Amino acid sequence: MTVVNEADQVPLPQPVLAPLTRAAIFLVVTVKPEPESYATVRSFCGDLAGLIRAVEFRDIDAGLTCIVAFGSDAWDPLFGHVRPAELHPFREFRSGNRHALATPGDILFHIRARRMDICFELATQIMDKIGDAVSIADEVQGFRYFEDRDLIGFVDGTENPRGAVALEAALVGGEDAPFAGGSYVLVQKYLHDMKAWNALSTEEQERIIGRKKLSDIELDDSVKPSNAHSALTVIEENGKELKILRDNMPFGQPGRGEFGTYFIGYCRTPRITELMLENMFVGRPPGNYDRLLDFSKPVTGGLFFAPSATFLDGADAEPLVAAASTTPTLVLDPPSSSVRDTSLGIGSLRGEPNE
Numbered sequence: 001m002t003v004v005n006e007a008d009q010v011p012l013p014q015p016v017l018a019p020l021t022r023a024a025i026f027l028v029v030t031v032k033p034e035p036e037s038y039a040t041v042r043s044f045c046g047d048l049a050g051l052i053r054a055v056e057f058r059d060i061d062a063g064l065t066c067i068v069a070f071g072s073d074a075w076d077p078l079f080g081h082v083r084p085a086e087l088h089p090f091r092e093f094r095s096g097n098r099h100a101l102a103t104p105g106d107i108l109f110h111i112r113a114r115r116m117d118i119c120f121e122l123a124t125q126i127m128d129k130i131g132d133a134v135s136i137a138d139e140v141q142g143f144r145y146f147e148d149r150d151l152i153g154f155v156d157g158t159e160n161p162r163g164a165v166a167l168e169a170a171l172v173g174g175e176d177a178p179f180a181g182g183s184y185v186l187v188q189k190y191l192h193d194m195k196a197w198n199a200l201s202t203e204e205q206e207r208i209i210g211r212k213k214l215s216d217i218e219l220d221d222s223v224k225p226s227n228a229h230s231a232l233t234v235i236e237e238n239g240k241e242l243k244i245l246r247d248n249m250p251f252g253q254p255g256r257g258e259f260g261t262y263f264i265g266y267c268r269t270p271r272i273t274e275l276m277l278e279n280m281f282v283g284r285p286p287g288n289y290d291r292l293l294d295f296s297k298p299v300t301g302g303l304f305f306a307p308s309a310t311f312l313d314g315a316d317a318e319p320l321v322a323a324a325s326t327t328p329t330l331v332l333d334p335p336s337s338s339v340r341d342t343s344l345g346i347g348s349l350r351g352e353p354n355e
Helices: 035-056 072-079 116-133 163-170 174-179 194-198 202-209 270-281 309-313
Strands: 023-031 065-071 093-095 098-100 107-113 134-143 183-192 235-237 240-242 249-253 258-267 296-298 302-306
Touching (some): 023 035, 023 072, 035 072, 035 116, 035 309, 065 072, 093 270, 098 270, 107 183, 116 134, 163 258, 183 270, 235 270, 258 270
Antiparallel strands (some): 023 107, 065 107, 065 302, 093 098, 183 258, 249 258
């Protein structure tokens, strides 16, 4: 695929900032190693938008969207050696019996709508197109649960950014011009020990999460433990919080005793989300880990890059070649402060080289 250099070319993002929905399907696949399998997937990228429109037309009010993202190992065989600057395999974190593990996955489809049946239909049509070229690594059907709560009873996603703040947090800008309008996507599938969790008092649960269970009000800093989930997942620089955009969904099979949360976070750099995981699993400082992990265990982990819709439309053309440094991009000014080099690397949100 050739990067377009016209002065007025602005990449159109995939619908990363679409509103939250009542239903979602998270589909992760691996591409079979034959060259023809990669060719099938590459060709499919240009057809995806039309496929979504065809299914969406069956119920315009359902708000159907689909985001497709690609893992590090699959990028080069699909699109060539020009790749997003920060795309790499999922970074694992391990401390004690806590392990944020990496699991196989070349392509992520994040399908969402107000109705599960239309999500199901799109997933069916996608697999009809590429099923012979891929193998299923994981598939989860998510749903909204009472007042946007997780299955552990707390509201999920309270601190999600909105509007211009969400756009700035989620989408790559001029720091990686050929891939402006794209987004890094980190996913983990967590399973909860509900019997152990429900054995805790409400007050104990609130101290672990850092919020009131009924009202969703954050606990005062004077009483909130430093290892509360809401404390460890806040990343700040010079007093400014660095955000990611979440669209987590509960899932489960009560007959099998399976209760879980599918975590999905979009960000213009994966290093913010990775620092959150490091704080949770290793601790801030080390040893002061997220006690929620005593009751909730990740069983998958993957990092993907969701390129712009403009990129996907031309993905079945010739291999991607480097563009001139003057390539126009979606203009997204980063936060006024850079990220400290003890966490994310100075200048990492401005496209400056890390020391």
